Amino acid sequence: MSRLILFNKPYGVLPQFTDTGTAGSPRPTLSDYVDVPGVYPAGRLDMDSEGLMLLTDDGRLQARISDPKYKMPKTYLVQVEGEVTEEALAALRKGVRLKDGVTLPAEAERIAEPQIWPRNPPVRFRKTVPDCWVKLTINEGRNRQVRRMTAAVGFPTLRLVRWSVGDWAVEGLGQSGWREGRDLAGIRACLWWGWSDGIFRNGRICNYGG
Incomplete structure (x- = not known):
């Protein structure tokens, strides 16, 4: 079953699960906070920025969230x-x-x-x-x-x-906290039905929670 993780990334944490060995290594990464196998970031958030990151093991969902052509708000x-x-x-x-x-x-x-x-x-x-x-x-x-x-x-x-990101929000998550998105099947349906010619219809997904 596919998974979606909402993570409140702290300042100074790399938006990836491993450090590639550049200057300053080892630096904090997602693996220091999210112990969930097989999930990957859907989009990036700079090391010096904070807040919501979405992680999923669903490749199609990841592409829909992160690809700029879909204009996800x-x-x-x-x-x-x-x-x-x-x-x-x-x-x-x-x-x-x-x-x-x-x-x-x-x-x-x-x-x-x-x-x-x-x-x-x-x-x-x-x-x-x-x-x-x-x-x-x-x-x-x-x-x-x-x-x-x-x-x-x-x-x-x-x-x-x-x-x-879309209707997913960091509200209610403490710094470095994470939670599972609810009803992923419903989320995927909302994503697929909410798009038209690469434009995010009405600027929203659905009120699917999570």
Whole structure:
């Protein structure tokens, strides 16, 4: 039977099960937290980012989640340097120009500081430089895209937490915690019926839980 794991990846953990032996090895990997044989990441999350990673042993499901052509929506909570302006948010919503092209329109709004787990190590605090939080939803999967987007509008990212992928969310999971997704057969059905010509219909999968 196929499995789906929702994992709250801590800061500083490699988004893979083994360390390839580069400088700084051995570094923390997924295998230090998830002792489930045969599952692999469906998409990536940078070592210096936190939050939701999806792991599965179902190759077709993995492809549907991770392949950029399917435009799976991903929501991030982003702590940025400075007081973000409405002009910057409007630019993110419209799409910003990066070295690899203009981004697709995103959902962007300023939010209050979220009540989430502390980061270890904490973000460096400077009394003279304010910061704030932005909730950003994108439908692409470019390398370090969120960080590049906020930098492009003048507000560098200090902390990046992936909150959800589709309807899967990290809510309720403590730092480094994981749980099994429920009703995988239903999840797969929702995924397959929810796509049309490579576009994620209505921007959602289904309210399938997990």
